Amino acid sequence: MIAVQQATPIPDPLSVPANAPEHCPGTESELAGKADACAGCANQEICASGVAKGPDPALPFVRERMSTVKRKILVLSGKGGVGKSTFTAQLGWAFAADETLQTGIMDVDICGPSIPTILGIASEQVHASSSGWSPVYVQDNLGVMSVGFMLPSSKDAVMWRGPKKNGLISQFLKDVDWGELDYLVIDTPPGTSDEHLSIVTYLKESGIDGAVVITTPQEVALQDVRREIDFCRKVGIPVIGLVENMSGFVCPSCKHESQIFKPSTGGGRRLAQDMGVDFLGAVPLDPRIGKSADYGVSFLDEYPDSPASIAYLDIIDKIRLKLGD
Amino acid sequence: MASPEDTPVGRRLQLVKHIIIVCSGKGGVGKSSVSTQLALCLRATSPTARVGILDVDLTGPSIPRMLGLDSHPVHQSSDGWVPVYADGSEARLSCMSVGFLLKRKEDSVVWRGPKKNAMIRQFLSDVRWGELDYLVIDTPPGTSDEHLSLVEHMAPVRSRISAVIVTTPQAVALLDAMKCLSFTRATSIPVLGLVENMSGYVCPCCGEITNVFSTEGGEEMARREGLQFLGSLPVDTELVSLLDAAEPDDQASNAVLAEGGSPHSFRLLELYEKTSTAPLFRAIVERIMNGLSAAESRE
Ligand SMILES: Nc1ncnc2c1ncn2[C@@H]1O[C@H](COP(=O)(O)OP(=O)(O)OP(=O)(O)O)[C@@H](O)[C@H]1O
Ligand SMILES: Nc1ncnc2c1ncn2[C@@H]1O[C@H](COP(=O)(O)OP(=O)(O)OP(=O)(O)O)[C@@H](O)[C@H]1O
Numbered sequence: 372m373i374a375v376q377q378a379t380p381i382p383d384p385l386s387v388p389a390n391a392p393e394h395c396p397g398t399e400s401e402l403a404g405k406a407d408a409c410a411g412c413a414n415q416e417i418c419a420s421g422v423a424k425g426p427d428p429a430l431p432f433v434r435e436r437m438s439t440v441k442r443k444i445l446v447l448s449g450k451g452g453v454g455k456s457t458f459t460a461q462l463g464w465a466f467a468a469d470e471t472l473q474t475g476i477m478d479v480d481i482c483g484p485s486i487p488t489i490l491g492i493a494s495e496q497v498h499a500s501s502s503g504w505s506p507v508y509v510q511d512n513l514g515v516m517s518v519g520f521m522l523p524s525s526k527d528a529v530m531w532r533g534p535k536k537n538g539l540i541s542q543f544l545k546d547v548d549w550g551e552l553d554y555l556v557i558d559t560p561p562g563t564s565d566e567h568l569s570i571v572t573y574l575k576e577s578g579i580d581g582a583v584v585i586t587t588p589q590e591v592a593l594q595d596v597r598r599e600i601d602f603c604r605k606v607g608i609p610v611i612g613l614v615e616n617m618s619g620f621v622c623p624s625c626k627h628e629s630q631i632f633k634p635s636t637g638g639g640r641r642l643a644q645d646m647g648v649d650f651l652g653a654v655p656l657d658p659r660i661g662k663s664a665d666y667g668v669s670f671l672d673e674y675p676d677s678p679a680s681i682a683y684l685d686i687i688d689k690i691r692l693k694l695g696d
Numbered sequence: 697m698a699s700p701e702d703t704p705v706g707r708r709l710q711l712v713k714h715i716i717i718v719c720s721g722k723g724g725v726g727k728s729s730v731s732t733q734l735a736l737c738l739r740a741t742s743p744t745a746r747v748g749i750l751d752v753d754l755t756g757p758s759i760p761r762m763l764g765l766d767s768h769p770v771h772q773s774s775d776g777w778v779p780v781y782a783d784g785s786e787a788r789l790s791c792m793s794v795g796f797l798l799k800r801k802e803d804s805v806v807w808r809g810p811k812k813n814a815m816i817r818q819f820l821s822d823v824r825w826g827e828l829d830y831l832v833i834d835t836p837p838g839t840s841d842e843h844l845s846l847v848e849h850m851a852p853v854r855s856r857i858s859a860v861i862v863t864t865p866q867a868v869a870l871l872d873a874m875k876c877l878s879f880t881r882a883t884s885i886p887v888l889g890l891v892e893n894m895s896g897y898v899c900p901c902c903g904e905i906t907n908v909f910s911t912e913g914g915e916e917m918a919r920r921e922g923l924q925f926l927g928s929l930p931v932d933t934e935l936v937s938l939l940d941a942a943e944p945d946d947q948a949s950n951a952v953l954a955e956g957g958s959p960h961s962f963r964l965l966e967l968y969e970k971t972s973t974a975p976l977f978r979a980i981v982e983r984i985m986n987g988l989s990a991a992e993s994r995e
């Protein structure tokens with residue numbers, strides 16, 4: 372006999388609350404509150420009553436906060452270490468280069484927040500005011516929120532299970548005083564799990580403009596990215612397009628280009644074609660990108676003429692164009 | 697009262713001598729490739745060594761692809777799930793991953809914590825590993841549900857667990873490696889040491905070494921934290937293609953055949969042993985084994 376996961380119908384992933392037990396049938400299901408799994412679940416009464424199909428009490432507050440945010444963009448990838456956080460930072464800096472625009476960056480990678488380091492604000496703390504938490508500002512028109520600002524020490528591990536992460540994400544969305552924003556760019560951890568479900572659940576109503584999916588050229592990354600695009604479709608987030616990062620390396624000594632992560636199955640371009648999403652462009656591997664990130668300086672400002680900067684800016688133009696801005 | 701060892705997980709892992717968790721905090725630093733290489737090398741340490749590899753990266757499983765086992769089905773027997781064997785009939789390298797359970801490989805696994813917890817418990821209690829010298833566990837990035845569940849369910853076999861931490865040389869990776877180390881300390885898992893991966897690239901054209909991801913941060917961190925530094929592995933493009941399960945070009949497989957390798961022998965291992973990383977990794981494995989036996993003699 373061949374073992375296959377999930378013989379029972381798969382509940383809509385968005386209708387399984389963060390605190391529900393493993394076999395939760397989903398709050399939209401006919402069995403909600405009545406299934407065997409519901410015994411002992413904190414939501415059982417509400418679910419069984421069938422009335423309040425459990426909208427999260429935070430939702431109206433999130434809606435209120437987000438009403439002053441024009442564009443919400445997710446940066447995603449199933450694979451780790453492909454450059455999501457780096458791309459998020461470049462996108463933020465590029466938007467903020469226009470002084471008339473207000474941009475926010477929200478880092479929902481709770482166990483491994485890199486955004487504070489990449490933006491050079493790792494030692495900052497968030498401050499609470501009467502109107503909520505104020506973001507940390509990199510410059511006047513670029514605000515940032517990350518769990519990294521809330522830890523007593525950067526060495527501490529954040530050993531949190533799903534419901535606690537869900538709680539923090541809802542606070543980020545309802546309690547951070549972003550003010551008026553033209554763009555909110557959201558950096559996510561790798562995978563398709565609690566953080567992703569939470570962010571989509573909370574933002575669904577106020578609308579996510581789309582996701583930029585990042586990959587590297589080799590198959591081991593592409594297979595996770597296929598799953599991520601599948602996820603976007605399952606939960607109804609439009610995919611703005613795919614970016615291939617670290618696509619080739621130019622030796623600083625002999626200028627010869629080589630492929631470090633060889634696209635053994637056609638790379639990002641082919642994947643975009645196969646899955647019917649737009650290919651936004653390829654960013655080469657440039658050691659100065661990693662250094663800039665470690666020192667917390669803007670790569671686009673430091674090396675504006677490098678092929679990688681040109682590629683980044685071209686991709687960012689395409690994103691703007693697709694959003695109609 | 698039942699002894700703490702007498703739980704489904706304790707009984708199932710009774711005949712497993714050493715359990716090695718590979719973790720990092722940061723994504724994409726090479727946990728899965730280090731796990732794969734560790735399993736291959738441990739299997740090669742003796743003609744009778746038996747190794748298992750468990751992939752608990754539930755939303756981004758890489759192990760099936762890296763071992764060339766994409767879309768192999770898992771069979772259910774009366775005595776639990778039968779793992780997939782990477783070396784065919786020799787059956788000394790067994791493997792289990794969510795990747796084997798998906799109907800289509802592009803299906804996303806969208807699970808919240810409780811569901812992940814249940815899957816991990818099942819992996820630990822229902823897979824017929826049998827007798828193993830080593831069980832290598834590949835983990836996802838972070839320090840969250842998967843890691844907490846692993847530690848919780850493996851409580852009955854605690855004394856046999858240790859960890860290897862993988863990092864790359866950049867500051868952003870080291871920062872997360874530090875968090876990962878804090879996790880092992882908080883859960884009192886002994887750390888066998890730190891591997892620094894992707895630390896320098898040799899241009900295939902002119903031989904110039906570039907620190908594509910800067911360098912030496914790992915060794916420095918090991919020194920500061922009193923950890924054994926297991927070694928650094930340079931960027932190896934051949935390794936990427938091998939682990940991508942790209943059809944090996946015929947030249948390479950012909951060379952294996954010409955040198956007396958049989959078409960039935962474990963080709964992945966033979967091809968791996970030809971990479972420039974393999975000898976470096978063997979030195980790492982030696983240090984790991986020394987670490988394990990030192991820990992044993994201390995008991
Ligand atoms: N094009 C590039 N060239 C060279 N280095 C790069 C490039 N893009 C990203 N990097 C470096 O690679 C590492 C991983 O990038 P980053 O942290 O942005 O990835 P991520 O996808 O956010 O990872 P995680 O999954 O852990 O969140 C960082 O050190 C970053 O500086
Ligand atoms: N020493 C190396 N040289 C070149 N490429 C490498 C090296 N080690 C790993 N890689 C490649 O880098 C990519 C990322 O590695 P891997 O998938 O093992 O990382 P990971 O930490 O398991 O990632 P994730 O966090 O997504 O699980 C893979 O394509 C792998 O083949």
Ligand code: SF4
Pocket residue numbers: 388391392394395396397398402403404405406408409412413414415416418419
């Ligand atoms: S009571 Fe509601 S939330 Fe809890 S398991 Fe049942 S359906 Fe899911």
Ligand SMILES: [Mg+2]
Pocket residue numbers: 455456457480485558559560
């Ligand atoms: Mg990141």
Ligand SMILES: [Mg+2]
Pocket residue numbers: 727728729753756758834835836
């Ligand atoms: Mg992995």
